Amino acid sequence: MxxxxxxxxxxxxxxxxxxxxxxxxxxxxxxxxxxxxxxxxxxPVGCTVCYDFRKEVCHRCFHYEGGNTMKFKLSAEDLQAFVIKIYPSGKEMETLLKKGSFLGAGLWFCSDLCRRDFLTLRDVSVLLISFEKLLRLFQSQNKARAAQKSEETGADPIAADINKHIEQRWSQIETEWIPRLSKLKDTRQQMEAPILTEEEYISVRFVIDTLWRIRADNLKKELCTRNQAFECLQSNEISKIRRAPSLLMSQIKIFQTLYIILPFELKSFLTSTLFRHIIGADYANSFGIWELGLQSDARELLGYWMxxxxxxxxxxxxxxxxxxxxxxxxxxxxxxxxxxxxxxxxxxxxxxxxxxxxxxxxxxxxxxxxxxxxxxxxxxxxx
Ligand SMILES: [Zn+2]
Ligand SMILES: [Zn+2]
Structure with a gap:
C-alpha cells in the first residue's frame, strides 16, 4: 500500500x-x-539524459547546443584530483584508474565549471564507479547486441493474470537467480549479465542515479521530504506491463545488471521491492527534460527526471x-x-x-x- x-x-x-x-x-x-x-x-530523486543525446547534453546543467558534442569529459586526472581525495579508501576506484583505461563514465559536460561542480557532489565516486562499470559492460556487449538486433525477438505472451505473472517472475529472481549468482566469482558474475539495449542502458543509469540520491538522503540524519514524497508516488507498473508485456523482461534485465555491477554502497539496499517502485513511479511520474527556447512541437526530449x-x-x-x-x-x-x-x-x-x-x-x-x-x-x- x-x-x-x-x-x-x-x-x-x-x-x-x-x-x-x-x-x-x-x-x-x-x-x-x-x-x-x-x-x-x-x-530530482533521479534523472538521466536520453541515449541519443548522451554526448550532446551537459550532465550537470542539461545545456544543449543543437546537436554539438559537449566539450568536457572526465579524465583519470580529474578523479585523482577530486574524487580520490574525497573518497580515499575507494578500492574499486583505484582499480579502475590503475588499468589506465578510464572511459569517462559516459558523462559529458558543457564547461569546466559544470564538470567541477559535478565532481564535488557528495559521494560522487559511488556514482562514477557504477556508471563506469556499466559503460564497460555495455561496450563489451557491442558485438552481441548487433547480432541480437538482426534476430527476431518474439513478444512475451500476455498472461491471463498479469499480477500473478509479475509476482512469479520476481519471486524466481529472489529465490533462484540471486542465490545462484551469489555463488559465482566476480568475473563469472559479469558473464551472467544480460545484453542490454540502448534504452535499457539508460534505464540502468536512471536507477543508479536514483539509488545514489536516495542513499545520500538516507545518510542525512533528519527526515527528508523528498524521500518521503518519493515513497508516496503511485506506480504504473501493472498498467504499463499489461500494455507492453515485453517490459517485464526488460525490467528484470535492468535489475540483473544492477545486481552484478553495483558497488556495495548501492547494492546493499537494492531490493526488488525498491527497484520496482523506482521503475513503476518513473512510468507514472517522471517529467521530460525538454530543450529550451522552442515551441513544444519542435523541441527535443533530452532526458527525464523524477x-x-x-x-x-x-x-x-x-x-x-x-x-x-x-x-x-x-x-x-x-x-x-x-x-x-x-x-x-x-x-x-x-x-x-x-x-x-x-x-x-x-x-x-x-x-x-x-x-x-x-x-x-x-x-x-x-x-
Ligand atoms: Zn553544464
Ligand atoms: Zn482536459
Whole structure:
C-alpha cells in the first residue's frame, strides 16, 4: 500500500489533499498572485539524459547546443584530483584508474565549471564507479547486441493474470537467480549479465542515479521530504506491463545488471521491492527534460527526471501552473491569480494545441487517464 502524501510539507503555497471525487490533488493554501514560483526543484530523486543525446547534453546543467558534442569529459586526472581525495579508501576506484583505461563514465559536460561542480557532489565516486562499470559492460556487449538486433525477438505472451505473472517472475529472481549468482566469482558474475539495449542502458543509469540520491538522503540524519514524497508516488507498473508485456523482461534485465555491477554502497539496499517502485513511479511520474527556447512541437526530449514534490499536481488542459526549466532547476509558476483552496494543475502533455478528441486519445494511451478537466468537458459538449 502506497503511503499518503497528505501532511507532507512540500511547499508553503500548497498542500496535498485527498479529493472526494477520488485521487489526490494540490490545493492553494492562500491567495497566490500570478507569476509566483510555488515550487522550485533543484534536486530530482533521479534523472538521466536520453541515449541519443548522451554526448550532446551537459550532465550537470542539461545545456544543449543543437546537436554539438559537449566539450568536457572526465579524465583519470580529474578523479585523482577530486574524487580520490574525497573518497580515499575507494578500492574499486583505484582499480579502475590503475588499468589506465578510464572511459569517462559516459558523462559529458558543457564547461569546466559544470564538470567541477559535478565532481564535488557528495559521494560522487559511488556514482562514477557504477556508471563506469556499466559503460564497460555495455561496450563489451557491442558485438552481441548487433547480432541480437538482426534476430527476431518474439513478444512475451500476455498472461491471463498479469499480477500473478509479475509476482512469479520476481519471486524466481529472489529465490533462484540471486542465490545462484551469489555463488559465482566476480568475473563469472559479469558473464551472467544480460545484453542490454540502448534504452535499457539508460534505464540502468536512471536507477543508479536514483539509488545514489536516495542513499545520500538516507545518510542525512533528519527526515527528508523528498524521500518521503518519493515513497508516496503511485506506480504504473501493472498498467504499463499489461500494455507492453515485453517490459517485464526488460525490467528484470535492468535489475540483473544492477545486481552484478553495483558497488556495495548501492547494492546493499537494492531490493526488488525498491527497484520496482523506482521503475513503476518513473512510468507514472517522471517529467521530460525538454530543450529550451522552442515551441513544444519542435523541441527535443533530452532526458527525464523524477521530482516527487511536484508529482501530486493533477493535469488540466487549461493549467494554472506552468513549468519553467532554468538549467537543472525546474520552477512551477502560477500563470494567473489563484484563490485559496483552488486546485493547482499543470499540463502533463505538451499537446494542448490539439483538439479535444486527439488529446483524449493521447491521455488514455500515454498517461492512462481520461481527462475530465473543465476545458475538455466544455469542448466535448460542443463536439
Ligand atoms: Zn553544464
Ligand atoms: Zn482536459
Amino acid at each position: 502506497t503511503p499518503s502524501p497528505e501532511g507532507l510539507h512540500l511547499s508553503g503555497f500548497f498542500a496535498v489533499r485527498q479529493t472526494n471525487y477520488g485521487g489526490r490533488a494540490c490545493f492553494a493554501q492562500r491567495n497566490i498572485s500570478r507569476g509566483t514560483i510555488i515550487l522550485e526543484s533543484k534536486e 521530482i516527487p514534490e511536484a508529482s501530486f499536481f493533477n493535469h488540466s488542459c487549461a493549467p494554472n501552473v506552468d513549468k519553467r526549466r532554468i538549467g537543472n532547476t525546474l520552477h512551477f509558476v502560477t500563470n494567473k491569480d489563484i484563490n485559496a483552496n483552488e486546485q493547482l494543475c499543470i499540463d502533463y502533455s505538451g499537446i494542448l494545441d490539439l483538439d479535444v478528441k486527439e488529446r483524449q486519445k493521447s491521455f488514455s494511451e500515454n498517461w492512462f487517464f481520461n481527462c475530465t478537466c473543465d476545458r475538455c468537458s466544455l469542448e466535448l459538449k460542443a463536439v
